Amino acid sequence: MSQKVLFRQLFEKESSTYTYILGCKRTKKAIIIDPVDLTVERDAKLLKELGLTLVKALNTHVHADHITGTHLLRAHFEGLQTGLGSANTAKSDEKFDDNFKIEVGDINLEVRHTPGHTNGCVTYVDHDGGAAFTGDALLIRGCGRTDFQEGCSKTLFKSVHDRIFSLPEDFKIYPAHDYKGQTSSSVHEEKQFNPRLTKSETEFVDIMENLGLAYPKMIDKALPWNLNCGVEPE
Template sequence: MIFRQLFDPASCTYTYLLGDRDEALLIDPVFEQAPRDLALLDELGLKLLATLDTHVHADHVTGAWWLHERCDSRIALASVAGAMFSDLPLSHGDRIRFGHRYLEVRATPGHTNGCLTYVLDGQHMAFTGDSLLIRGCGRTDFQQGSPRQLFRSVHEQILTLPDECLLYPAHDYRGITVTSVGEERRFNPRLGGEADAHDFVGYMDNLNLPHPKLMAQAVPANLRSGKPEDARLPAGIPAWAPLTQRFSGIWEIEPITLQEYAGTVQIVDVREASEFNDSLGHIHGAKLLPLSRLTDSLTELDRQRPLVTVCRSGVRSAQACALLNKAGFDQVANLAGGMLRWRSEGMPAACGDENL
């Protein structure tokens, strides 16, 4: 089985990818991170069957609708949440299959009335959303929250799992990635040890926390399964050409696409001068700026025009993209596969004054 824990620094949200054979599920995807998730699915050769939200989030917008639009994946959420566009409403005891594996749905309300915990078959991994955090839990003072209900949910549905079962929460604000049932049963200061329901209710009723900053925007958006009112793409998606984002974060352009857009972009070849006119040649109109002196040559580039970097295989030009992004260039892409791919696909090239 493939398992990846992904992180959104803006909201401290963990997104989880689970894959078996060629099928995958994503738990708690973040709208702005959809390009990252799509890149990882593509690189691992996985088909996204469904996105599973643990609850209607108040601190970020789900990527469920956006991923559905790109992957035709189903949108799964607790049926009691009443979210629009959800085509896989979930209830306690349901099973969500992928490959030869499945997740069991456990209703764990209390943080919100629609909180779910997903337990992997074999009960060695569970995804608890905000119902149980690492040495903590989600708040209970809005979205039909109830401390008494949350106490019952955690003790009856999560802490009854085997001690060695690993627990993966929806958030952690300290960078801690995982805990276990045994740890939380012993050390959770709110729900573990000898704490009873009265202790927990007294604790939760006196937190006096301000509401999440994005609550007024996030909750309505998540009740639409993350679909924006104007249906616009996530921020940061380049519009100047059809590009693919790699999991490394680098945007790439295919050779056939670059040939189509060559007249509107700057093409910067970052190889050494001796390579520019070697047997691979170079793209017509490309500007030679070796990677070794790229940062000293930024004034030679137009910041207003999109820019494509090129090298032999795409490795050095990917580093050039990173350097240019750091220098404030925000319309940059790498030629996928470099000149090797360009030539293998029969694209025109030049060597000195001669066509190849």
């Protein structure tokens, strides 16, 4: 990570979600990526201890496995703006078009639309720090499922190859989840060792169509809440 940016990775164990904090050391303004409702108190406390003011709470996509913490974080940080890719119908203060540049103090993130797991997925790329926050598009030695939320395995294959694997080989990959205790990877590693995305498009589509995954536990609650910025819908 860039020397100008304070970086912290945090884990929420119910949904095995990673939340990321990036804080500008100069302006003390911060961004959080993929906060979870259950760990908002922990995250808000840490931000305050670090002397950071949270100005943006971003999601990589509308999550189906947990409720976003964006709404609850507002109670801790006045003026907080929520953000999401523009291909989403969910409520959000900001909707980012493809290639949009987010600037918060010395933190710079490029938004890359990486649909496929959901139609609205984005990857936030930190070019200065050499890192990509890939959400569920690219996981460590895996990827998000493509069988709901307008998911499409062909689209995901293209997103990962064109928009993530095209980054420099040494860029770190920070996913939204890991279920095996892995905390990060690199573009190089995933291009070489991802068991799904090293395959041809046809083989990839075939793998994704035959995962035989169970219906997601949380989806019926999480989706309507997350489409409403983490607030219970009326």
